[in-house]
Amino acid sequence: MRRAISCQVLLVGLLFAAVGQPASAGDRKEWVKLTDCHYGEGKDNDGDSFRVHAADKEFAARLYYVDAPETNLRQGERTHDQSLHFGITLDETMKAGEKAKQRTKELCKSLF
Numbered sequence: 804m805r806r807a808i809s810c811q812v813l814l815v816g817l818l819f820a821a822v823g824q825p826a827s828a829g830d831r832k833e834w835v836k837l838t839d840c841h842y843g844e845g846k847d848n849d850g851d852s853f854r855v856h857a858a859d860k861e862f863a864a865r866l867y868y869v870d871a872p873e874t875n876l877r878q879g880e881r882t883h884d885q886s887l888h889f890g891i892t893l894d895e896t897m898k899a900g901e902k903a904k905q906r907t908k909e910l911c912k913s914l915f
Contacts, residue, residue, distance in 0.1 A: 850903025872900035
């Protein structure tokens with residue numbers, strides 16, 4: 804058990820060392836300010852990701868540290884896992900996902 808924990812700590816440490824290095828000056832990207840943004844309808848929109856239109860560009864936005872229930876069975880195993888986690892049916896999970904999707908849409912429209 805102690806050895807398994809040590810391996811996990813080592814792996815996490817190596818991961819942070821690999822991705823935690825500061826970018827060199829040549830790698831730095833400038834911040835871009837988008838204007839005229841609005842929520843974009845998309846078949847994959849849900850409670851934690853959605854399309855955004857900004858002037859002549861369109862891109863997918865993802866809310867970090869948010870995991871909303873799925874709205875369909877395209878990722879069936881994930882939807883099933885969410886149902887088990889919350890102790891509800893698949894149908895109830897997808898209904899909750901649809902509510903999250905609608906709430907995210909409302910909030911985005913009020914912000915943009």
